[in-house]
Amino acid sequence: MIDALVIGAGQAGLATAHALRTAGVVPVVLEAGPEPVGSWPSYYDSLTLFSPARYSALPGLPFPGDLDRYPGRDDVVDYLRRYAKNLDADIRVGHRVRSVRRDGDGWEVATDDSALRARIVVCASGYFGRPHRPPLPGFTGTVLHSSDYREPSPFAGQRVVVIGAGNSAVQIAADLAPHARVTLASRTPVRFVPQRPLGRDVHFWSTRSGVDALPIGPLLRDPPSSPVLDDGRYQRAVTDRRPLHTAADGTRLTWPDGTSEHVDTVILATGYRPDLPYLADPGQPRRGLSVHPGLGFVGMEWQRSLASATLRGVGRDARYVVKRLLRRTAGSSR
Numbered sequence: 001m002i003d004a005l006v007i008g009a010g011q012a013g014l015a016t017a018h019a020l021r022t023a024g025v026v027p028v029v030l031e032a033g034p035e036p037v038g039s040w041p042s043y044y045d046s047l048t049l050f051s052p053a054r055y056s057a058l059p060g061l062p063f064p065g066d067l068d069r070y071p072g073r074d075d076v077v078d079y080l081r082r083y084a085k086n087l088d089a090d091i092r093v094g095h096r097v098r099s100v101r102r103d104g105d106g107w108e109v110a111t112d113d114s115a116l117r118a119r120i121v122v123c124a125s126g127y128f129g130r131p132h133r134p135p136l137p138g139f140t141g142t143v144l145h146s147s148d149y150r151e152p153s154p155f156a157g158q159r160v161v162v163i164g165a166g167n168s169a170v171q172i173a174a175d176l177a178p179h180a181r182v183t184l185a186s187r188t189p190v191r192f193v194p195q196r197p198l199g200r201d202v203h204f205w206s207t208r209s210g211v212d213a214l215p216i217g218p219l220l221r222d223p224p225s226s227p228v229l230d231d232g233r234y235q236r237a238v239t240d241r242r243p244l245h246t247a248a249d250g251t252r253l254t255w256p257d258g259t260s261e262h263v264d265t266v267i268l269a270t271g272y273r274p275d276l277p278y279l280a281d282p283g284q285p286r287r288g289l290s291v292h293p294g295l296g297f298v299g300m301e302w303q304r305s306l307a308s309a310t311l312r313g314v315g316r317d318a319r320y321v322v323k324r325l326l327r328r329t330a331g332s333s334r
Contacts, residue, residue, distance in 0.1 A: 002028050004325075005109055005118035007097050007278070008125035009084065010038015012299025015058050015315045016122045017089040019322040022059075027089050028118070030111065032096035032125075036084035039128040040077045045151045046175045047073040050167055050195070050229045051312055055203040058083055059315035068201075076311070097125075097278045100295075107294060119294055120325050123282075124318075126299040127309050129275025133268055138248035146172055146269040152179040155265060161253065163244065164269030165190045170228045172269060174237035183240045191227040192235055202229055203312070213316055217302035218287055226306070274300060288321040294329055296321040 004020050006013045009031035020027045029036070049056050049071050053063035056071060061083050063071065071079070084091060099110045100121060107121045131145040146168045158180045162173040165186035173184045184190065195202060206212040217223070228234065245253040254260045276282060283290035287304050288297045298318045299309055307313025 001106055002116055002118040004028070004120040004122070005030065005107070005116060006122045006124055007100070007109070008038065008123070008299070009033075009036035009091055009093070010040070010124070010126050010128075010299070011058060011080065011311050012124035012126050012314050012318070013038070013122075014080065014083055014087065015318040016124050016298045016322065017087050017091070018059050018315070019318040021088055022319075023322055023326055025326070028116065029089055029091040030095040030097055030109070031091065031093045034093055035081065036091050036093060037077050037080040038126060040073060040080065042147065043073050044146070044149045044168075044172060044175070045073065047168075047171065049076070049311075051203045051310070052201050055201075055207060056311045058311060059319070061086060100279050102292060119329055120296070121294060122296045122298055122321065122325070123276055123279060124298045125275050127274060127301050128272050130273045131268075132270045132273050134270055136248055136266060139251070139253065139263075139266065141251040141263055142265040144265065144267050146267060147272075149267055152176045155180045158264040159262060160265045160267065161185050161245075161263050162267045162269055164271075165228075166226055166269060166271070167228055169269030170230075170234045170238060172267060174234050177237045177239075182238070183242055184238050185242050185244050187244055188225070190241060191225070192230045193227040195229045195231040212307050212313065213305055215287070215304045217304045217306075217308060220302060223302040288317055289324055294325065296325045 003025050004027040006016050006027050006029040009029050013029055017027050017029050052068050053071050054067035057063045095111045097109055097111055101108055106117050106119045109116045131147045133145050136143055149172055152175050155176055156179045160176055160180045161183045162169050163185050165188055173182050176182045243256050246256055247254040251262050252260050253263050283292040285297050298321055299314055301309040304317050305313055308317050
């Protein structure tokens with residue numbers, strides 16, 4: 001019987017493993033991919049964090065280099081590799097979990113070629129494993145999700161519509177703008193927020209005020225979409241922003257003003273859905289804790305706070321969940 005098993009070795013899983021080690025527990029961490037870096041290597045090449053390195057680290061290991069810079073995708077991948085290497089945890093890559101079920105006083109976790117039993121299981125496979133692809137009835141052009149996008153050269157000279165109002169939508173549209181004719185379309189207007197109000201990054205103010213860590217996630221029936229932090233570059237790059245199209249016919253989209261035009265490619269920057277195919281009954285988790293004893297979650301969007309699914313916030317949630325899971329397990333043992 002393993003004391004604690006963590007599913008996923010991305011930012012959520014690594015932060016959870018750190019919290020368990022701090023509590024004196026050596027976890028087994030199962031990762032489906034080839035290395036413990038989560039989904040980061042599969043994101044688009046130009047991805048840049050909207051939080052400075054100072055506010056983008058997991059517990060116990062600061063980001064290297066200039067703490068005021070905004071790390072890119074590859075910076076994050078390198079950082080997670082180093083973080084995993086420094087963890088005293090049993091991380092097993094290439095182990096995709098197929099099922100998790102209650103088994104006596106613990107849990108049975110089955111992979112393709114083995115089954116493990118654990119007193120505590122933390123599902124940390126994150127929020128970025130299942131892209132949300134809403135249908136586009138009538139449109140027969142190329143449709144991609146932002147998870148499929150890498151870099152702009154395949155779209156050179158095309159008419160491209162990026163659908164979404166969040167950070168990824170804006171970054172991808174800005175990346176494409178010098179190479180293609182791009183429209184950013186969304187159901188609600190994009191909310192641009194200054195990156196550095198009063199000369200300091202917005203994360204300085206949200207951290208100093210405590211807003212970043214407020215545990216308001218479970219209180220929100222309809223969590224708001226994240227604003228787009230901008231120092232002006234994105235608004236300058238993405239000049240064509242419109243409401244969503246009203247109709248599609250073949251490769252033509254019709255806009256609310258009645259105009260219609262040919263579109264080569266639509267890119268859906270429409271987010272992700274929780275990726276927990278191995279769990280038949282999550283047990284209505286609240287603040288990352290299931291009603292089922294010994295089962296927890298880390299890395300879900302708005303799990304506890306606005307930063308729950310981010311590098312800077314996942315460590316707080318991991319500490320909270322691990323502390324309560326261990327307390328519950330100790331209580332049930334007594």
